[in-house]
Amino acid sequence: MTGIPFNRPAWMGNEMAYLREAMDSGNISGDGQFTRRVESQISQMIGGVWTRLTNSCTSALEIAALLCDLQPDDEVIMPAFTFVSTANAACLRGARPVFVDIRPDTLNLDERLVEAAVTPRTRAIIPIHYAGVVCEMAPLIDIARRHGLMLIEDAAQAFLCRYRGRWAGTIGDIGCFSFHETKTFHAGEGGAIVLRRPDLIERTEILREKGTNRSRFLAGQVDKYTWVDVGSSYLPSDLIAAVLLGQIEAAETILSIRRRLFERYFAAFEPLEAKGWIRRPVVPAYCDINFHFFYLLVESAEQRTAMLQALYAQKIHATFHYVPLHKSPVAERLGLERELPVTESAAGRIIRLPLYNSLSEAEQKGVISAVFAFFNEAAPT
Numbered sequence: 001m002t003g004i005p006f007n008r009p010a011w012m013g014n015e016m017a018y019l020r021e022a023m024d025s026g027n028i029s030g031d032g033q034f035t036r037r038v039e040s041q042i043s044q045m046i047g048g049v050w051t052r053l054t055n056s057c058t059s060a061l062e063i064a065a066l067l068c069d070l071q072p073d074d075e076v077i078m079p080a081f082t083f084v085s086t087a088n089a090a091c092l093r094g095a096r097p098v099f100v101d102i103r104p105d106t107l108n109l110d111e112r113l114v115e116a117a118v119t120p121r122t123r124a125i126i127p128i129h130y131a132g133v134v135c136e137m138a139p140l141i142d143i144a145r146r147h148g149l150m151l152i153e154d155a156a157q158a159f160l161c162r163y164r165g166r167w168a169g170t171i172g173d174i175g176c177f178s179f180h181e182t183k184t185f186h187a188g189e190g191g192a193i194v195l196r197r198p199d200l201i202e203r204t205e206i207l208r209e210k211g212t213n214r215s216r217f218l219a220g221q222v223d224k225y226t227w228v229d230v231g232s233s234y235l236p237s238d239l240i241a242a243v244l245l246g247q248i249e250a251a252e253t254i255l256s257i258r259r260r261l262f263e264r265y266f267a268a269f270e271p272l273e274a275k276g277w278i279r280r281p282v283v284p285a286y287c288d289i290n291f292h293f294f295y296l297l298v299e300s301a302e303q304r305t306a307m308l309q310a311l312y313a314q315k316i317h318a319t320f321h322y323v324p325l326h327k328s329p330v331a332e333r334l335g336l337e338r339e340l341p342v343t344e345s346a347a348g349r350i351i352r353l354p355l356y357n358s359l360s361e362a363e364q365k366g367v368i369s370a371v372f373a374f375f376n377e378a379a380p381t
């Protein structure tokens with residue numbers, strides 16, 4: 001492909017060597033040596049919290065929904081400005097997503113609107129940490145505690161992000177990470193579930209292993225390996241774990257490269273924001289991000305379409321997301337529509353620029369110039 005793609009996975013450490021080692025080991029199913037190594041690496045990096053690899057963040061969210069014992073017509077509070085997996089996890093259990101609007105600054109779930117959405121049927125809140133900026137967790141913890149709700153962090157975009165010094169994914173009851181190709185740390189597909197609550201660990205092991213007590217059997221704690229709960233297959237092959245171990249071990253390098261790219265975009269677009277033409281990401285001082293992606297908010301959906309086309313004409317593949325879930329065909333079918341003005345406004349105006357580890361400085365300057373040219377301005381040198 002010529003031009004500048006939106007994303008390109010990059011191998012930054014021992015991914016290839018570990019993959020070969022896994023292939024040669026004779027054991028490539030799940031929960032092999034690389035799975036255990038990467039789990040302990042992940043755990044160590046985020047304060048020692050209990051960690052299991054999953055196929056994806058989608059799988060981790062599905063386990064979380066099972067752990068909540070959601071019943072038909074139970075309600076789960078979440079933003080509509082998110083990926084479909086957050087809502088699917090609830091819907092697969094017959095529960096109803098209740099969509100709450102987002103904050104105009106961080107585009108995260110607006111914690112000030114959450115309590116008004118709580119009903120006697122509410123069972124859980126799932127904030128997503130958009131672009132790695134952790135939601136305002138303190139008020140959410142308070143609401144969850146007072147109403148007896150599970151707090152599940154959709155931290156798909158937020159591995160190694162922090163909120164007031166605490167690691168994303170380890171602040172609520174359950175944390176879910178993604179290692180999909182497009183995320184800061186990637187292994188093609190992949191994810192993890194982390195638990196701060198020890199009382200959820202045993203059931204998580206079972207749900208993740210097709211509803212069996214295989215992990216207790218392997219540990220010699222029971223003498224039969226049998227069906228003990230309704231679960232599914234949520235663990236990845238050791239091949240994925242091997243690739244992921246290489247990525248995670250290279251975290252410092254990956255973060256420093258992406259920090260430079262993010263900060264270069266951020267500084268370069270300052271003059272356009274000063275003119276009031278665009279808005280750059282807002283990162284509160286007490287949030288540390290992992291530079292997952294960089295976005296701009298432009299003035300209107302029409303302007304966004306025009307800018308995407310202008311960039312595409314120069315072979316620069318920018319993109320946007322999300323089609324808000326409350327406006328989707330499923331929402332229509334299940335009657336989940338509501339008025340979410342901030343979500344609708346942001347979803348129409350957001351543009352995501354290419355940001356990946358191998359994006360060169362010259363390529364990035366090309367992207368910056370193209371955005372300035374769209375506004376008939378010369379890019380700063």
Ligand SMILES: *Cc1c(COP(=O)(O)O)cnc(C)c1O
Nearest residue numbers: 056057058083085128156178180
């Ligand atoms: C990427 C993403 C997911 C899904 O992650 P997978 O690992 O692809 O299942 C879920 N939620 C959010 C907010 C995401 O960004």
